[in-house]
Amino acid sequence: MTSAPRRTLFKLLALLVFAVVWRVVNPPETPLVVAPRHLIEAAPMCPWRQPEADMRAFFPDATGYRTETLILTSHLRELNKLLGRRPTPDENPLYVHRVLSHSRQIGSVLVRRVKGEYGAIEIVLAVKHNVVAGLRIQRLREPARIAQALNSSAWLHSFVGKTVGSSWQNMPPVPTFARVSAAAVSQGARSLLILHEVGEKSGTINGAPLRQ
Amino acid sequence: MLLFALRNLTRRPLRNGLTLSGLAVAVAVLACLLAFGQGYRRALSAELNRTGVQMMLVPLGCPYDAAARVLKGKTLDNSLPESALAAVRSDPAVAIAAPLLLAAVPRPAEGRTDLWAGLDKTSLQLKPWWRMKAGRNWFASANSVILGDEAAAVETRVPGDKFYSPETGQTLRVAGVLERSGTSDDSLFFVSLATAQKMFKQPQRLTAVAIRLHDPAQMSDALERLQKIPGAQVVTLSEMMGTFLNLVGTVRTLLLSIAIVAVTISVLGVFNTLLTAVVERMTELSLLRALGASRSHVFGLIALESLLLVSAGSLCGLLLARGIGGVFENLVKRFMPLAPTESLFTLTPLIMLQCLSLGLGIGLLAGIFPAWQASQMQPADAVKLES
Numbered sequence: 001m002t003s004a005p006r007r008t009l010f011k012l013l014a015l016l017v018f019a020v021v022w023r024v025v026n027p028p029e030t031p032l033v034v035a036p037r038h039l040i041e042a043a044p045m046c047p048w049r050q051p052e053a054d055m056r057a058f059f060p061d062a063t064g065y066r067t068e069t070l071i072l073t074s075h076l077r078e079l080n081k082l083l084g085r086r087p088t089p090d091e092n093p094l095y096v097h098r099v100l101s102h103s104r105q106i107g108s109v110l111v112r113r114v115k116g117e118y119g120a121i122e123i124v125l126a127v128k129h130n131v132v133a134g135l136r137i138q139r140l141r142e143p144a145r146i147a148q149a150l151n152s153s154a155w156l157h158s159f160v161g162k163t164v165g166s167s168w169q170n171m172p173p174v175p176t177f178a179r180v181s182a183a184a185v186s187q188g189a190r191s192l193l194i195l196h197e198v199g200e201k202s203g204t205i206n207g208a209p210l211r212q
Numbered sequence: 213m214l215l216f217a218l219r220n221l222t223r224r225p226l227r228n229g230l231t232l233s234g235l236a237v238a239v240a241v242l243a244c245l246l247a248f249g250q251g252y253r254r255a256l257s258a259e260l261n262r263t264g265v266q267m268m269l270v271p272l273g274c275p276y277d278a279a280a281r282v283l284k285g286k287t288l289d290n291s292l293p294e295s296a297l298a299a300v301r302s303d304p305a306v307a308i309a310a311p312l313l314l315a316a317v318p319r320p321a322e323g324r325t326d327l328w329a330g331l332d333k334t335s336l337q338l339k340p341w342w343r344m345k346a347g348r349n350w351f352a353s354a355n356s357v358i359l360g361d362e363a364a365a366v367e368t369r370v371p372g373d374k375f376y377s378p379e380t381g382q383t384l385r386v387a388g389v390l391e392r393s394g395t396s397d398d399s400l401f402f403v404s405l406a407t408a409q410k411m412f413k414q415p416q417r418l419t420a421v422a423i424r425l426h427d428p429a430q431m432s433d434a435l436e437r438l439q440k441i442p443g444a445q446v447v448t449l450s451e452m453m454g455t456f457l458n459l460v461g462t463v464r465t466l467l468l469s470i471a472i473v474a475v476t477i478s479v480l481g482v483f484n485t486l487l488t489a490v491v492e493r494m495t496e497l498s499l500l501r502a503l504g505a506s507r508s509h510v511f512g513l514i515a516l517e518s519l520l521l522v523s524a525g526s527l528c529g530l531l532l533a534r535g536i537g538g539v540f541e542n543l544v545k546r547f548m549p550l551a552p553t554e555s556l557f558t559l560t561p562l563i564m565l566q567c568l569s570l571g572l573g574i575g576l577l578a579g580i581f582p583a584w585q586a587s588q589m590q591p592a593d594a595v596k597l598e599s
Contacts, residue, residue: 013214044366049323115368118376118383139322141367141376143383 046113046122048097049138054109058126058134061101065109070094070199082164082194094195099126107133110196114188117180118142121150125159125189130197135159135189142181149178150185159189164197213509217516224489231478231485232525235571238474239529243559243567244540245471247533249464251541251558265338266428268447269300269309269421269438291417292444299441300421305434308424310335311405315412317379326377328401330408338422341395347371347388351404356387360398364389375401380411478525479574486518486582494589502591511587518579519572526571530564 048054055062072079072092079087097109107128113120119141126133135156140147149155158172168190174182221228271290291313300309313330333350336342342349345361348371357375359367364386369375375384384403392398409415423446425434431448438446490497497510537557544556 044362047323113366113368118374120366120368139319139324141378143376143381144378147378 045095046111048109048111048124049122051097051109054124054126054136054138055099057136058109059099059101059107059128061106062099063101065097065099068096068098070096070196072195072199075198078198079194082198083191087195091191091195094192094199096196096199108196110192111138112188112192114184116140116142116184117146121181121185121188123185123188123192125192127193127196130163130193130200132159132162132189132193135185137185140181142178145175146178146181149174150181155182159186162189162193164190164194213513213516214520217513217520220489220493220513221517221520227485227488228521231481232521232528234481235478235522235525236528236532238471238478239526239567239571240532240536241474242468242471242570243530243533243563244537244557245464245467246563246566247537247557247559248540248544250560250563251556254558255556265422266425266431266449267423267435267438268449268452269296269423269441269444270419270447272443272445291414291419292421294416294418296441296444297418297421300423300438303434303437305425305427305430305437306423307426308334308337308422310338310422311418312420312422313405313408313412313414313417314419315408315414317377319379326379326401327396327399328377328403328408328412330403330405330412332405335422338424339397341393342397343391343393345389345391347386349388351407352385352387354404354407355382355384356403356407357384358388358390358402359386360390360400360402361392362398363401366399377411382407382411475570475574479578482518482521482525482575482578483582485521486514486579487585489517490514490582490586493586497586498589498591501589507587510589511583514583514586515576515579518575518583522571522575522578523568526568529571530559530567533567534559 051065055065070093072087072094076087079091095111097111098105099107099109107126110125110127111122112125113122115121120139121137121142122139124136124138126135137150137156140150142150155172155174162168168186171182171186269292271292273290294311297309297311300306311332312335315328315330317326317328319326336350345364347358348356349358351358359369359375364370367375369386369389371386371388373386375386376382377384384407390397403411405418409417423434423438425431435446435448438444500510500513501507537559541555541557
């Protein structure tokens with residue numbers, strides 16, 4: 001090989017090495033439009049703290065569960081109408097824990113953090129064919145008497161059988177001191193049920209169309 | 213010659229590809245370890261400097277464990293008498309002495325622990341990163357609480373809301389929410405020192421006193437005086453950092469040994485590949501000699517093949533390290549107590565250059581013997597081998 005092509009080849013190789021090293025040192029830039037950090041209100045996802053116990057209580061035949069994400073972006077108008085307000089950023093996507101008996105789905109569990117009077121209240125809502133199969137409060141920091149009222153079996157049981165179309169005003173009365181937190185729980189449960197029903201109808205799972 | 217060498221390498225893609233992959237993995241492991249070591253040192257130093265604290269007065273016990281737990285917002289089993297604070301403040305070398313009472317309230321039924329910190333106003337001088345996202349930057353009353361950013365999000369609280377502590381029966385009012393700082397403060401509930409002492413039934417007790425001196429040069433004198441406070445011991449931040457680095461250094465040495473073994477194996481792989489190639493190409497190399505190629509030409513050809521192979525392997529290794537660095541960091545952080553919150557993986561140009569140089573060095577080393585053996589071919593061997 002003559003010296004001129006060899007030199008060109010060396011230059012090309014050096015250029016290639018330089019390009020690779022440069023790319024390694026300077027990874028691709030982040031998108032130009034980045035929301036200011038302090039404006040992003042990203043509440044951490046509410047965990048399902050006791051799946052085994054909840055499945056035993058709400059779905060005795062359950063053998064396991066899998067979690068799916070329903071994307072509701074394309075149904076904002078419908079959700080606006082049903083919820084009576086704009087969905088909050090943490091309502092979309094909706095995480096649905098599908099409860100299975102062997103490989104057959106027997107229901108869903110939805111978990112949500114709502115704003116109680118004295119702190120967050122985490123609710124676990126069991127749904128079967130778009131009907132509430134049960135509700136449990138998995139975490140709260142309300143004073144004892146409010147906690148007692150919210151955890152009373154009569155009040156929790158009153159959610160069983162509710163659908164999106166049910167009257168949510170006719171709940172059993174709770175003591176005055178527990179009204180704010182009780183309202184937060186029932187509104188949270190109703191919102192979850194609406195989101196779930198709309199999502200199951202025509203949402204997308206993990207970005208892919210949901211099978212009917 | 214370069215094209216010729218490249219063509220020779222591509223003639224056996226599987227063998228050379230496997231050799232290259234082995235070398236790439238070894239270089240990637242080495243680069244990850246070096247990058248992680250450097251990143252850890254930098255992040256730890258930054259985290260300790262950001263606290264603005266030069267010393268920490270902690271109860272008797274393992275001082276490093278105690279100081280590290282306090283810095284990370286975890287509680288200690290024993291505590292200091294509040295008189296220790298007065299003793300620290302009376303020392304002429306001390307500029308700021310900020311008392312701290314930490315309490316962890318486990319909530320096993322909920323699978324979480326509430327972390328409370330009691331502060332007095334001097335703490336603000338040691339927390340330059342304390343910026344409010346909303347509300348006031350100090351407690352409006354004895355029943356005020358300031359929440360870290362994550363704590364406020366998890367508890368759905370904004371300034372003005374009520375906040376209840378079921379374990380202590382205390383109802384508080386949220387005075388402010390901190391901006392996210394990336395420190396342990398993000399998940400803490402802050403109350404005034406007096407409120408914390410009352411809530412957790414620790415009257416006149418402290419978990420630690422954070423100390424900043426007027427002049428860091430007075431540290432040894434101050435240290436000597438403060439060590440005399442009964443029931444307490446002093447830890448300097450530089451001592452803590454040294455201890456952490458020693459602990460991590462031991463693990464790093466072990467891991468580096470493994471990386472060196474991996475590199476040695478890959479050198480032997482390169483050596484084996486080249487030697488096999490030379491043996492397989494004896495006729496061809498003798499023919500080259502018969503056609504007029506000198507010994508140095510043949511030596512250069514094999515050495516160049518070796519260099520090309522290891523250069524490509526090292527570059528692939530660096531790219532691999534860049535790709536798996538984040539995964540490696542997440543994995544390591546999970547098993548590392550008190551890991552700094554910053555990114556620990558720092559693949560600097562110097563580390564890349566070191567890894568490349570090592571790769572090229574071992575390439576040359578592994579190529580010398582096969583190249584020498586190839587250069588010993590006689591032109592007459594071509595005829596003998598052919599017949």
